Amino acid sequence: MxxxxxxxxxxxxxxxxxxxxxxxxxxxxISRSLELPKGTALGILRTLQHVGFVEQDSGSSHYRLGxxxxxxxxRYLDGNExxxxxxNWADSLAGRSGESVRIGTLHxxxxxxxxxxxRPDDSRQILDVGTLLPLHATALGKVLLAxxxxxxxxxxxxxxxxxxxxxxxxxxxxxxxxxxxxxxxSGWAAxxxxxxxxxxxxxxxxxxxxxxxxxxxxxxxxxERLCEDGKPxxxxxxxxxDAARAVSRDLxxxxx
Numbered sequence: 001m002x003x004x005x006x007x008x009x010x011x012x013x014x015x016x017x018x019x020x021x022x023x024x025x026x027x028x029x030i031s032r033s034l035e036l037p038k039g040t041a042l043g044i045l046r047t048l049q050h051v052g053f054v055e056q057d058s059g060s061s062h063y064r065l066g067x068x069x070x071x072x073x074x075r076y077l078d079g080n081e082x083x084x085x086x087x088n089w090a091d092s093l094a095g096r097s098g099e100s101v102r103i104g105t106l107h108x109x110x111x112x113x114x115x116x117x118x119r120p121d122d123s124r125q126i127l128d129v130g131t132l133l134p135l136h137a138t139a140l141g142k143v144l145l146a147x148x149x150x151x152x153x154x155x156x157x158x159x160x161x162x163x164x165x166x167x168x169x170x171x172x173x174x175x176x177x178x179x180x181x182x183x184x185x186s187g188w189a190a191x192x193x194x195x196x197x198x199x200x201x202x203x204x205x206x207x208x209x210x211x212x213x214x215x216x217x218x219x220x221x222x223x224e225r226l227c228e229d230g231k232p233x234x235x236x237x238x239x240x241x242d243a244a245r246a247v248s249r250d251l252x253x254x255x256x
């Protein structure tokens with residue numbers, strides 16, 4: 001049986017490392033993180049750059065993922081039935097809410113963003129497709145934890161303290177459990193400045209024909225637009241739940 005090819009393993013490690021560095025990484029940081037000689041790391045980076053999988057910022061000289069990787073990821077996501085069925089409803093939700101819309105699924109104890117619609121204005125925005133978000137600090141994640149039977153046991157099995165991102169992040173498992181109970185009772189979840197200060201997100205579950213939760217859809221925006229008296233605006237909640245029901249209906253969920 002042929003053995004593993006070390007150069008490919010190293011290239012994959014570089015790509016995984018860059019996927020976690022939103023602002024790019026320097027050659028030295030990549031070399032140290034992967035315990036590779038600088039010359040070896042540079043050779044891998046230049047090869048990946050040549051095929052379009054890595055880009056180098058002209059100002060900082062930092063490396064980041066290139067458009068070639070995004071293209072590969074998009075080809076995978078295009079085959080995702082959830083994303084395909086939700087495209088029109090996500091656009092409609094963005095129009096009704098005036099906010100950006102994201103659809104996420106469970107992926108290795110995190111939320112994988114499989115679709116993102118920009119806020120319908122002229123502001124500069126960054127595409128979140130392919131981004132991984134924490135479960136406990138996002139509305140999408142809380143929905144998956146509350147309604148996906150596969151999410152909660154695996155997530156709690158990891159143990160330890162929950163990571164804090166802002167002063168408002170839930171770090172107690174007891175507090176998180178209480179929020180998940182509320183989400184199951186109300187049919188939606190929110191995070192108010194728990195992942196990013198000044199930002200709020202609201203989400204609801206998407207179900208398939210078996211009644212299983214296969215994802216979540218939600219809006220994200222500034223706290224002053226999505227909250228009233230420190231609580232999520234119920235008009236926005238209704239928009240999100242309507243969209244979630246519509247996508248679920250298209251996936252065959254009943255009764256509707």
